[in-house]
Amino acid sequence: xxxxxxxxxxxxxxxxxxxxxxxxxxxxxxxxxxxxxxxxxxxxxxxxxxxxxxxxxxxxxxxxxxxxxxxxxxxxxxxxxxxxxxxxxxxxxxxxxxxxxxxxxxxxxxxxxxxxxxxxxxxxxxxxxxxxxxxxxxxxxxxxxxxxxxxxxxxxxxxxxxxxxxxxxxxxxxxxxxxxxxxxxxxxxxxxxxxxxxxxxxxxxxxxxxxxxxxxxxxxxxxxxxxxxxxxxxxxxxxxxxxxxxxxxxxxxxxxxxxxxxxxxxxxxxxxxxxxxxxxxxxxxxxxxxxxxxxxxxxxxxxxxxxxxxxx
Amino acid sequence: xxxxxxxxxxxxxxxxxxxxxxxxxxxxxxxxxxxxxxxxxxxxxxxxxxxxxxxxxxxxxxxxxxxxxxxxxxxxxxxxxxxxxxxxxxxxxxxxxxxxxxxxxxxxxxxxxxxxxxxxxxxxxxxxxxxxxxxxxxxxxxxxxxxxxxxxxxxxxxxxxxxxxxxxxxxxxxxxxxxxxxxxxxxxxxxxxxxxxxxxxxxxxxxxxxxxxxxxxxxxxxxxxxxxxxxxxxxxxxxxxxxxxxxxxxxxxxxxxxxxxxxxxxxxxxxxxxxxxxxxxxxxxxxxxxxxxxxxxxxxxxxxxxxxxxxxx
Numbered sequence: 001x002x003x004x005x006x007x008x009x010x011x012x013x014x015x016x017x018x019x020x021x022x023x024x025x026x027x028x029x030x031x032x033x034x035x036x037x038x039x040x041x042x043x044x045x046x047x048x049x050x051x052x053x054x055x056x057x058x059x060x061x062x063x064x065x066x067x068x069x070x071x072x073x074x075x076x077x078x079x080x081x082x083x084x085x086x087x088x089x090x091x092x093x094x095x096x097x098x099x100x101x102x103x104x105x106x107x108x109x110x111x112x113x114x115x116x117x118x119x120x121x122x123x124x125x126x127x128x129x130x131x132x133x134x135x136x137x138x139x140x141x142x143x144x145x146x147x148x149x150x151x152x153x154x155x156x157x158x159x160x161x162x163x164x165x166x167x168x169x170x171x172x173x174x175x176x177x178x179x180x181x182x183x184x185x186x187x188x189x190x191x192x193x194x195x196x197x198x199x200x201x202x203x204x205x206x207x208x209x210x211x212x213x214x215x216x217x218x219x220x221x222x223x224x225x226x227x228x229x230x231x232x233x234x235x236x237x238x239x240x241x242x243x244x245x246x247x248x249x250x251x252x253x254x255x256x257x258x259x260x261x262x263x264x265x266x267x268x269x270x271x272x273x274x275x276x277x278x279x280x281x282x283x284x285x286x287x288x289x290x291x292x293x294x295x296x297x298x299x300x301x302x303x304x305x306x307x308x309x310x311x312x
Numbered sequence: 313x314x315x316x317x318x319x320x321x322x323x324x325x326x327x328x329x330x331x332x333x334x335x336x337x338x339x340x341x342x343x344x345x346x347x348x349x350x351x352x353x354x355x356x357x358x359x360x361x362x363x364x365x366x367x368x369x370x371x372x373x374x375x376x377x378x379x380x381x382x383x384x385x386x387x388x389x390x391x392x393x394x395x396x397x398x399x400x401x402x403x404x405x406x407x408x409x410x411x412x413x414x415x416x417x418x419x420x421x422x423x424x425x426x427x428x429x430x431x432x433x434x435x436x437x438x439x440x441x442x443x444x445x446x447x448x449x450x451x452x453x454x455x456x457x458x459x460x461x462x463x464x465x466x467x468x469x470x471x472x473x474x475x476x477x478x479x480x481x482x483x484x485x486x487x488x489x490x491x492x493x494x495x496x497x498x499x500x501x502x503x504x505x506x507x508x509x510x511x512x513x514x515x516x517x518x519x520x521x522x523x524x525x526x527x528x529x530x531x532x533x534x535x536x537x538x539x540x541x542x543x544x545x546x547x548x549x550x551x552x553x554x555x556x557x558x559x560x561x562x563x564x565x566x567x568x569x570x571x572x573x574x575x576x577x578x579x580x581x582x583x584x585x586x587x588x589x590x591x592x593x594x595x596x597x598x599x600x601x602x603x604x605x606x607x608x609x610x611x612x613x614x615x616x617x618x619x620x621x622x623x624x625x
Contacts, residue, residue, distance in 0.1 A: 002439045007357070010405065018409070027381055060365075143366055145366070199374045219378075242529075243529075247566070
């Protein structure tokens with residue numbers, strides 16, 4: 001059957017984007033950003049602490065979720081390994097290289113891993129660290145036909161649980177699987193958040209329109225995320241480390257140039273990199289980053305937003 | 313339908329007339345940056361979904377937008393550094409969405425060839441009239457914004473009909489990038505009998521195929537490019553070969569892949585005897601110097617092959 005006329009009609013063929021969420025702009029033509037201390041490169045490391053329910057019900061499946069008939073003990077326990085064992089390895093590796101991280105936490109983690117919550121609470125109190133909203137669990141995808149009220153409630157319940165359990169504020173959001181409904185950015189802004197990191201369409205933060213005002217979009221590249229490289233692309237752990245290091249070097253070189261400072265953002269998962277056979281490769285990346293300490297600003301995401309919001 | 317055999321004849325690589333490139337080069341080398349616009353909410357083609365996620369398909373859309381906002385400049389600086397003029401495989405609507413990118417490419421005398429209107433509008437299911445309308449729209453738009461009518465075509469998202477190449481040749485096109493049957497340009501038979509050629513693009517060195525479909529590690533991708541070049545360079549001593557690196561600003565220009573691409577570009581362009589050129593220049597040179605001889609040789613080869621076949625007991 002021949003296509004209908006809509007397939008040769010282009011109502012949004014115009015200057016700029018084909019939607020209203022943000023303005024089109026070339027990174028290279030924007031005002032150069034300077035980080036505190038004039039450092040050419042900000043380093044943002046985010047650790048996503050996730051809970052994968054044994055009995056998932058959502059229609060949209062997220063990476064890492066159950067794949068076998070109930071009870072999928074192999075995947076359930078392998079993910080739990082991240083919150084029992086792996087995360088401690090990541091924390092030690094970060095501490096060893098004197099690097100700090102933000103923690104995007106599924107609120108369901110709060111009920112299951114009390115020891116971990118206590119340790120993270122301490123880190124958040126002493127800093128530098130930042131708590132980031134990450135929805136309820138890896139079975140609450142913000143995608144597809146979810147009722148707006150239901151999504152609003154999931155966001156409020158998740159943020160409320162985190163604020164109570166960790167006794168600190170939450171300013172940002174990383175959606176599970178980086179998915180969104182058409183309403184997600186509006187609901188995040190209405191929930192009082194300042195930034196989110198679902199749209200990886202830039203190397204620097206930029207303002208994203210919502211019906212409640214601007215939300216800062218921060219880039220957290222999927223392309224060098226541990227899970228994506230090692231489990232989706234099936235690259236060797238050593239190759240993941242090469243890729244992260246090559247990215248760091250390229251961005252540091254660019255940040256030293258005439259076009260302004262840059263941001264290296266690294267997304268980690270305890271259930272991936274915390275495995276015994278992987279953590280040494282994370283160590284190599286962290287050592288490489290730490291070796292350029294005089295060139296980098298190890299930054300929390302909200303501090304990055306502060307820096308771009310009020311340029312010095 | 314015998315579409316594939318209608319387009320070209322079998323023609324063994326060994327024993328063909330010698331191809332000579334300008335300056336006695338062994339390899340005609342070109343880089344084809346795909347500069348594309350993907351729509352966030354395109355009309356749904358019944359035969360192929362544009363996005364793997366329900367609307368809004370943020371991950372897929374965002375990384376492609378990253379390519380235009382960030383990746384393009386990064387790739388362009390590298391191509392500048394190694395003296396490569398890009399042959400742009402262009403979503404024509406990008407002329408309207410992002411004219412700044414077009415202006416920068418024009419300043420560098422890059423070539424623009426047609427890659428349809430949007431990379432989220434597939435040829436599947438189009439009538440011949442619809443496909444012609446889309447093709448002419450893309451060619452007119454590119455001519456209007458880029459200053460010259462495109463000579464080449466790569467179907468949007470590599471989506472074809474049985475008449476894609478016929479229609480493009482009828483619209484005045486000279487070459488296609490859609491066929492992967494050879495490492496040298498070859499004549500392509502179209503229903504109107506126009507002189508029309510295939511310029512070897514590449515599927516497996518295409519960064520999106522390498523990185524997304526075949527999940528190749530970045531440094532290995534760089535090595536694949538160098539290995540392919542070594543082979544084509546060696547063979548090019550006897551008869552000219554052609555090598556293309558098809559790129560996408562959202563793949564090759566990612567910070568973790570830039571170094572591998574730069575090392576490969578450095579390697580290729582540091583050799584003597586490499587004609588660093590564009591798709592159009594390869595097509596025009598071939599049409600002027602080699603096309604008719606190739607046709608004659610193909611006819612003679614087929615005839616002698618048939619004769620040998622008949623003599624066989």
